[in-house]
Amino acid sequence: MKISVALAACNGGKYITEQLGSILPQLSEDDEIIVSDDNPAGDTRGAVEAVGDSRIIYIEGEGKGVVKNFENALAHTTGELIFLCDQDDVWLPGKVSAVTDAIKSGSDLVLHDARIVDENLSEISPSYFALHGTNTSFARNIIRNTFVGCCMAFTKEVLAECLPFPDVPMHDWWIALEAMKRGRRVTLIDSPLILWRRHGNNVTGGKTGLLQKIRWRSDIIKAVSGIKKGK
Numbered sequence: 001m002k003i004s005v006a007l008a009a010c011n012g013g014k015y016i017t018e019q020l021g022s023i024l025p026q027l028s029e030d031d032e033i034i035v036s037d038d039n040p041a042g043d044t045r046g047a048v049e050a051v052g053d054s055r056i057i058y059i060e061g062e063g064k065g066v067v068k069n070f071e072n073a074l075a076h077t078t079g080e081l082i083f084l085c086d087q088d089d090v091w092l093p094g095k096v097s098a099v100t101d102a103i104k105s106g107s108d109l110v111l112h113d114a115r116i117v118d119e120n121l122s123e124i125s126p127s128y129f130a131l132h133g134t135n136t137s138f139a140r141n142i143i144r145n146t147f148v149g150c151c152m153a154f155t156k157e158v159l160a161e162c163l164p165f166p167d168v169p170m171h172d173w174w175i176a177l178e179a180m181k182r183g184r185r186v187t188l189i190d191s192p193l194i195l196w197r198r199h200g201n202n203v204t205g206g207k208t209g210l211l212q213k214i215r216w217r218s219d220i221i222k223a224v225s226g227i228k229k230g231k
Helices: 016-026 044-051 066-075 095-104 128-133 138-143 156-162 173-179 211-224
Strands: 003-010 032-037 055-060 081-085 108-119 124-125 152-155 187-199
Touching: 003 016, 003 066, 016 032, 016 044, 016 095, 032 044, 032 066, 044 055, 055 152, 066 173, 081 095, 095 108, 095 152, 095 173, 095 187, 108 128, 108 173, 124 128, 128 187, 138 173, 152 156, 152 173, 156 173, 173 187, 173 211
Parallel strands: 003 032, 003 081, 032 055, 108 187
Antiparallel strands: 081 152, 108 124, 108 152
């Protein structure tokens, strides 16, 4: 089973070397990491090239933000199993094998737990699941998304049903809801399989205001209902 890692980057030089170093030992020689760089003029390209591994495929993003950047990375994947990946986390040993086993057992989309850490990898919380009440209810995840992309993986069939992205607030929210809506088998792995790094420059996972939350939920309901924005 060929694995593709879709990694969306932007000014990722500070952490991406460590992240790639935690991923590559878990991949086979036929697997790939697609790095889509939303700011090609920044320091990501140099850091990626310095790793010097042919399994890493660097592509330029469109400079249109995190959702479009992930869409760009995903559109270039060729694997049967696709992992979403942020530039600044650390994959723990056994992540790929645990997720692959779940997919081989019949799952279509897998979400695993994470240890939340600060920029120095000191623990903030031992469990993302416990902190956010993670569940696989379609209705509850409309109200409060508990799926975080850096902990998600899915089959190429799920990906085909999700691309191209409609106008959605976040890519992971859309993919999870679309999979659940279509009756795909969604599996939770309770073990934390990454260190999810939270720091002042995170693009995803930040706090949002009440009005933005209301707009986002309206947008995601329209998206999963097939209603085009503005209609």
